[in-house]
Amino acid sequence: MTPVGLARMRLAAQGLLPGIPASTLQVPASTPAQVVGALGMMQAQDLAQACWAVGVRLPGSSLGTIHAALGEGSLIRCWGARGTLMFTTPAMHAPLLLVTAPRMEAAMAAIRKREGITQTEIATLAKAARIRCGAGGATRAQLLQAFADSGSGIEGQRGYHLIVAVCLRGGIVQGPMEPGSGTRQLFMATDSWIPGKTADLDPGNALAMVVRGYFESHGPATVEDCAWWLGLTLARVRAGLEDCTGALASVSVGGATYHFAACHEERLEDPPGARSVIVLPGFDEFLLGYRRRSATLAAEHVQEVTPGKNGIFLRTVHAGGKTVGTWGVGGTARNPQGHHVPFGPDPSASRAKAIAARIEAYIEFRRS
Structure with missing residues (x-):
């Protein structure tokens, strides 16, 4: 296995080679939700480029296809890891936050202290956001006004940090496009926009699921790669790996160990995508x-x-x-x-x- 072989295996795992199913899908993805679900989450701080990241993996799709998925709720956008906006699916929203939110919260502690943002304030605004975003959603301006009406200051960057804090609590996500806008989304109350209960999620199971999903969809990749992507410590990723026995295989290249889906092991000898x-x-x-x-x-x-x-x-x-x-x-x-x-x-x-x-x-x- 050579470095370029690693890259070509990643092309296949990520659904970038026509006719080859992404990750462990049995057939190529046919919807935006399947594209994103196969990767777990996808970088989406730049919404327009994130839409093409989905589109390039979904031949025949259009920008309207991606917007429609956001509009129906099969695809959502939220802060998923490293303090960065991500596309993910409703099914992955709670597990991702359970695994990644604590580290994001810790990373934002100094900013919140500087802005005078307290846990009590966040809890109050989470309730306000749930009410304001529960009936058809709210624009960013409407959400910030709801915060102001609850007694919070929203000047400067404080309003942005309050929105992120409420999102990390799982209270709201970004859903449909704002009417008349191709660049802005409405904020939706999670408990009404994403069906199903999440209170019984097991942290260990969630960690194993997210770590396994990364290596299956991005592999061959290293523990360091996964830790970077999720914003976790190396120890946490290794703990998640311990519960993935049988699902993943590995290969050594240049003295580093790369993990990938065991069902892709046959690609080692002749990685696809040489002419892509x-x-x-x-x-x-x-x-x-x-x-x-x-x-x-x-x-x-x-x-x-x-x-x-x-x-x-x-x-x-x-x-x-x-x-x-x-x-x-x-x-x-x-x-x-x-x-x-x-x-x-x-x-x-x-x-x-x-x-x-x-x-x-x-x-x-x-x-x-």
């Missing part, structure tokens, strides 16, 4: 889902993907599992023009044609 050409959004799981990204992104090109190293990931082009360039769309709304910037020499005519076709597929996705 894919254009991905910024912040896509294929790159951002790992602490170490060298299997896909060569060190000399890191600056081209994350210019300034300020946390922004540009859209990327991948061929055979390797990151070979960036891309974008310019022009006008009526006449969008795709372009790509290769790393090194211009690609062959056939690869350039394939890249152009993939970018055109994105433009069509956005039109629909």
Whole structure:
């Protein structure tokens, strides 16, 4: 197994190769919820790019397809790990928060102290949010007004931190798009928007489920990768691994141990996707889902993907599992023009044609 072999196995596990089911699905995903469910959660702080992250894994879908899934509640957006917004499914919402919220809460303690945010205040606002978001949802402005009406200050960034605090308590999630908006979502009361009871969740079972789901959908990956993705300690990930016996296999590459779904072990000898050409959004799981990204992104090109190293990931082009360039769309709304910037020499005519076709597929996705 070589680094590029690892990358190609990840392409398959993440549902990025046409005809190959993501993770442990029996057939390729046919809905946005199946795409996201197979990965557990997907980076979604940039909503537009997150929609394409789902769309590129769901051939024939459109932006409207993803928005419809948000509108019907089969797909939700919430703070899922590392203080970052994620797409996930209703079934995974409670287990994810049970596993990841304590660490996020701890990481935000200093900010809350600075802003004078107390647990008593959060509890009060959780009740206010449940009421305000329970009948058809609320816009961000309406939610913040409900907080203000409850006696809380919402000036500066304090309002944002209050929203995150209530979300981490599981009280609200982001659901349908705001009427007339293609960029903003309504906040929905969790107990009315997500059916089913979650009070009896076992923390140990939830940890094992989330850890197993990561390795099945992102593997081959290391314990360090999983800890980064979930925002957990290495010890917690290792504890979760102990309960995954039989479900996962492993391979050693360069002295590191990589775990993956046992049902994918047959791919070790000849990983699929050698001729694949894919254009991905910024912040896509294929790159951002790992602490170490060298299997896909060569060190000399890191600056081209994350210019300034300020946390922004540009859209990327991948061929055979390797990151070979960036891309974008310019022009006008009526006449969008795709372009790509290769790393090194211009690609062959056939690869350039394939890249152009993939970018055109994105433009069509956005039109629909």
